Amino acid sequence: MxxxxxxxxxxxxxxxxxxxxxxxxxxxxxxxxxxxxxxxxxxxxxxxxxxxxxxxxxxxxxxxxxxxxxxxxxxxxxxxxxxxxxxxxxxxxxxxxxxxxxxxxxxxxxxRTDRRWKLPNGGYAMRFDFAAFAAFDRHILRRPGAEDSYDAEDLERADRWFAEADDEARAAVRQTVLIGLPGSSDARELDTLRSGFEPYADLDxxxxxxxxxxxxxxxxxxxxxxxxxxxxxxxxxxxxxxxxxxxxxxxxxxxxxxxxxxxxxxxxxxxxxxxxxxxxxxxxxxxxxxxxxxxxxxxxxxxxxxxxxxxxxxxxxxxxxxxxxxxxxxxxxxxxxxxxxxxxxxxxxxxxxxxxxxxxxxxxxxxxxxxxxxxxxxxxxxxxxxxxxxxxxxxxxxxxx
CATH class of the missing domain: 3.20.20.150 (Divalent-metal-dependent TIM barrel enzymes)
Known part of the structure; x- marks a missing residue:
């Protein structure tokens, strides 16, 4: 190769x-x-x-x-x-x-939801925490109809994550999800993300x-x-x-x-x-x-x-x-x-x-x-x-x- x-x-x-x-x-x-x-x-x-x-x-x-x-x-x-x-x-x-x-x-x-998740050896990895992502979708982005994308267990875990997370953890997830594109370190605003969904409303x-x-x-x-x-x-x-x-x-x-x-x-x-x-x-x-x-x-x-x-x-x-x-x-x-x-x-x-x-x-x-x-x-x-x-x-x- x-x-x-x-x-x-x-x-x-x-x-x-x-x-x-x-x-x-x-x-x-x-x-x-x-x-x-x-x-x-x-x-x-x-x-x-x-x-x-x-x-x-x-x-x-x-x-x-x-x-x-x-x-x-x-x-x-x-x-x-x-x-x-x-x-x-x-x-x-x-x-x-x-x-x-x-x-x-x-x-x-x-x-991803975490850009630097600590590993046992002291290094850091990227991570996707599904509960944190669902919490972002439901409670931070507040996407209309978000609850329809998750089952009852997912929603319960998302609600629990959001309730237990402090402001720093919530901000970190927000910033990481909003990065959006590889090679970019600039987080997009929530309204920009929401508006991007609109043309796909009827597309399966x-x-x-x-x-x-x-x-x-x-x-x-x-x-x-x-x-x-x-x-x-x-x-x-x-x-x-x-x-x-x-x-x-x-x-x-x-x-x-x-x-x-x-x-x-x-x-x-x-x-x-x-x-x-x-x-x-x-x-x-x-x-x-x-x-x-x-x-x-x-x-x-x-x-x-x-x-x-x-x-x-x-x-x-x-x-x-x-x-x-x-x-x-x-x-x-x-x-x-x-x-x-x-x-x-x-x-x-x-x-x-x-x-x-x-x-x-x-x-x-x-x-x-x-x-x-x-x-x-x-x-x-x-x-x-x-x-x-x-x-x-x-x-x-x-x-x-």
Whole structure:
């Protein structure tokens, strides 16, 4: 696999030179300074590419070209935004970029309730406490109809959490939930979040999925001409939030999307932590099942808590998902591609998220994107990959003997 690292551009507290010292060779980034829905100019793409290459690194994956909300709910700017997305793909292809990771989550991207949850070793992890999230929805955001999104036990736990939490705990949850988008440290206001829900009032999962399929069908000619794979990222966490539908949460969701748009350019980002955030997803089996369409991998791990709905970001190879099984499935797929002579045989992976450890506690950083924590994760994953590759080689030698 290609070892990559997410970098948020020149304002990222983690520099390209530090990433190089971590022994990553590929960069995963985007043009974050360009407004959502606008075309990425070729000169801006090449400028960023040159900046990365000047450090001896390669821009390997685009993560991401954000999908405009009007595409998701079919608003008045929908057609313009799809056309601009296609033009951006054309420009990325001209620059030699071949993989784009994107998501189709309405209004809010990943969701957590705690950015720094203390671990037994003294480090910190991100966590999603379902009771705290429901309390935010019901008592802080005060979303109309929030009670309809939870069962009686959930509501009881949410009410208890809110009653027992002090002002500091409530403020921390509010700030963490409102961050909304990766790479951002600015919390959006409650009214802004509430207004974002309004266009989705009558849109269910069937409708949202149909909008995703229409979007992809219109993009496929541009993606295929540019030689680009559009690798969708699963929902994080893979369950409805704020009453909004989510449509990339299960194996059935993935299969339905791949069946609806059969082009090889319609691909998957295997995010182990996202799919692994609910007990019903067998992530190893999903990796094996969809291996031929996986173009990018986020190797992070979570441990689901006793309620089955809360989870925390665990060590990369020690969480609730069998990460060794996932890596093995990806390496087997790489070997199949090489044997078949396929062009994109190598799968880029990155150590997604990481604990806040040592110097991470002192430097400013984007939530989940600490330097030392990710360096530790990459080292562990690299060691696991080497061991699994050696085992596969030995098995092949035994078969030939």
């Amino acid at each position: 290609e070892h990559t690292w997410r970098w948020f551009g020149p304002n990222d507290p983690v520099s390209l030179s530090e990433i190089k010292q971590a022994d990553a060779t590929g960069i995963v980034t985007a043009l974050h300074h360009i407004d959502v829905g606008e075309v990425w100019p070729l000169e801006e793409i090449r400028r960023r590419q040159a900046e990365i290459e000047a450090e001896g690194l390669t821009w390997s994956v685009v993560e991401s070209i954000p999908v405009h909300e009007h595409i998701k709910w079919s608003g008045p700017r929908r057609d313009e935004a799809v056309e601009n997305y296609a033009l951006t793909l054309e420009n990325l292809g001209r620059a030699g970029l071949r993989t784009v990771c994107y998501n189709f989550m309405p209004v809010i991207d990943w969701a 999962a069937i409708g949202l999925r149909s909008h995703l399929v229409s979007f992809l069908r219109e993009l496929m000619p541009a993606a295929e001409a540019a030689g680009i794979s559009l690798a969708i990222h699963p929902d994080d966490p893979p369950r409805p939030l704020f009453g909004l539908p989510r449509v990339v949460s299960t194996a059935d969701d993935v299969q339905a999307l791949l069946d609806a748009v059969s082009s090889p350019s319609n691909a998957l980002t295997m995010c182990v932590g996202s799919f692994g955030s609910v007990p019903t997803n067998d992530v190893v089996a999903m990796t094996e099942r969809f291996a031929g369409r996986i173009r990018f991998a986020h190797l992070r791990n979570v441990t689901i808590e006793a309620d089955g709905k809360s989870f925390f970001e665990d060590d990369h190879i020690d969480g609730g998902t069998d990460m060794i099984g996932v890596v093995r499935a990806l390496l087997v797929e790489e070997r199949r591609r090489k044997d078949a002579g396929e062009h994109a045989a190598i799968i880029p992976m990155r150590p997604d998220h990481g604990h806040f450890l040592l110097d991470d506690l002192e430097r400013p950083t984007y939530p989940g994107y600490a330097l030392v924590g990710r360096l530790k994760g990459l080292a562990a994953l690299r060691g696991a990959e080497r061991a699994i590759a050696a085992q596969l080689d030995a098995q092949l030698d035994a078969q030939r003997a």
